[in-house]
Amino acid sequence: MDHLKPEEVVDIAEGTRAESSAPHLSTCELCRTQVREMRAMLSAVADVDVPEPSPLFWDRLSTRVRDAVAAQTPSRPWADLWTWPRAVVPAAVGIAVVVAAVLLGSRAPVPPVPGAPAVAANAVNDRDALGTPDDASLNFVADLTAGLDWDAASEAGLTAGGSAEHAVTHLRDAELRELARLIKEEVARSGA
Amino acid sequence: MITADLALAGLDEPALVEACLEGRPGAFDLLVERHRRTVYQLCYRFVGNHEDASDLSQDVFLRAFRGLKSFRGQASLSTWLYRIGVNVCLNRVSAKTLPSESIDERQFEDARAQSPDDRLLQEERGARVRAAVAQLPPKQRATLILRMYHEMSHQEIADVLGSSVGAVKANFFHAMGNLKKLLGDDT
Numbered sequence: 109m110d111h112l113k114p115e116e117v118v119d120i121a122e123g124t125r126a127e128s129s130a131p132h133l134s135t136c137e138l139c140r141t142q143v144r145e146m147r148a149m150l151s152a153v154a155d156v157d158v159p160e161p162s163p164l165f166w167d168r169l170s171t172r173v174r175d176a177v178a179a180q181t182p183s184r185p186w187a188d189l190w191t192w193p194r195a196v197v198p199a200a201v202g203i204a205v206v207v208a209a210v211l212l213g214s215r216a217p218v219p220p221v222p223g224a225p226a227v228a229a230n231a232v233n234d235r236d237a238l239g240t241p242d243d244a245s246l247n248f249v250a251d252l253t254a255g256l257d258w259d260a261a262s263e264a265g266l267t268a269g270g271s272a273e274h275a276v277t278h279l280r281d282a283e284l285r286e287l288a289r290l291i292k293e294e295v296a297r298s299g300a
Numbered sequence: 301m302i303t304a305d306l307a308l309a310g311l312d313e314p315a316l317v318e319a320c321l322e323g324r325p326g327a328f329d330l331l332v333e334r335h336r337r338t339v340y341q342l343c344y345r346f347v348g349n350h351e352d353a354s355d356l357s358q359d360v361f362l363r364a365f366r367g368l369k370s371f372r373g374q375a376s377l378s379t380w381l382y383r384i385g386v387n388v389c390l391n392r393v394s395a396k397t398l399p400s401e402s403i404d405e406r407q408f409e410d411a412r413a414q415s416p417d418d419r420l421l422q423e424e425r426g427a428r429v430r431a432a433v434a435q436l437p438p439k440q441r442a443t444l445i446l447r448m449y450h451e452m453s454h455q456e457i458a459d460v461l462g463s464s465v466g467a468v469k470a471n472f473f474h475a476m477g478n479l480k481k482l483l484g485d486d487t
Contacts, residue, residue, distance in 0.1 A: 114473035115466055149476045152483070153433075153448050156426040158341045161350060166336055169354060173332050173361040180362065282323055 112139045121146035203291060313377045320368055328368075332361050335378065338450070339385055345445045346389035348434040356392060360385045375459065382446065383460045390438050432482035440475035443468055 112120070112130060119125035120133070121143050127133055133140055308319060308330050316334075319327035339360050344353035363384050371380055433441060442461060446452045452460070454468045461468065 115469035118469045118473050145480060146473070146476055149480055150448075153429055153444070153479065156429045158344045159350070161340070165354070169336055169340065169357055170329060170332050172358050174329060176358055176362045177328065177365050180366065
């Protein structure tokens with residue numbers, strides 16, 4: 109004789125399956141007892157509430173969670189920057205290049221190079237004129253921007269959609285705030 | 301109490317999760333506020349005392365915060381939280397023996413509609429059932445708690461526990477059998 113399987117007893121006791129769908133029940137006292145006991149237990153276990161904690165507990169729990177979350181997320185702007193949308197990184201680099209170019213250009217005007225576009229006349233060729241000849245990063249930026257102007261960059265497609273310019277106009281508020289902070293920090297460091 | 305941003309209050313679950321991921325102030329607070337009672341009750345039924353349930357609830361939300369980026373809405377937020385909650389509780393109950401509740405912890409039950417005698421009887425019966433549930437093997441305990449007290453279907457429980465519907469029903473069947481033995485004549 110095949111007795112009811114545990115899942116069949118559960119289904120019948122919970123009422124999701126009709127007793128009539130299991131003819132075996134009418135002939136097996138053991139299975140009938142199992143179904144009866146299961147129903148009794150369902151009734152006994154139901155409606156057992158969890159003791160209600162103090163009404164003050166809920167806000168305390170929220171505060172604990174908030175504190176724990178805050179402790180887990182220390183301020184790490186560079187690490188956070190890494191997790192931002194990938195567009196932010198080229199945006200920051202692009203802006204840094206533009207800012208550096210403006211700063212360098214405003215400090216060290218040089219004669220136009222024959223054959224070069226007129227706008228590039230302000231580009232820096234003489235590193236000594238910067239007053240920071242040992243600054244490797246400025247020298248690097250100077251190399252990058254020596255023959256570059258905005259029009260040339262545009263013609264080269266560097267300012268098209270998806271570029272730094274595009275990325276900056278599509279940043280979220282928090283990202284813009286952080287970017288502004290980084291730029292200010294960089295400008296302050298360069299003494300502009 | 302910090303009141304969550306009113307603009308957030310009307311957000312549905314997916315939008316609230318998105319707001320959390322964007323780092324909007326108050327968004328995760330609101331998520332906690334919406335689910336803290338359910339999570340606490342789940343934890344309490346697992347461990348049977350307020351202090352551990354409180355610690356576990358905090359742990360559940362902390363893990364949820366850390367894992368929010370991986371939540372893709374494939375399940376409801378509450379099912380996802382249940383999954384985290386069950387895992388946190390199962391880890392805890394396998395790691396240590398937890399004290400059961402004391403009589404003092406029952407003082408906040410709202411029983412205005414009952415006579416003192418009825419209230420006392422119900423409290424005692426409830427405490428016995430909770431203590432018996434706390435003695436069940438972890439998987440049986442999880443199945444019974446989710447089925448009886450969180451009104452989850454067998455399929456939902458299977459999703460939370462990562463098992464089959466058949467296994468869930470078998471666990472439930474054995475949980476009830478063990479509970480009957482533990483409660484003896486009380487049933």
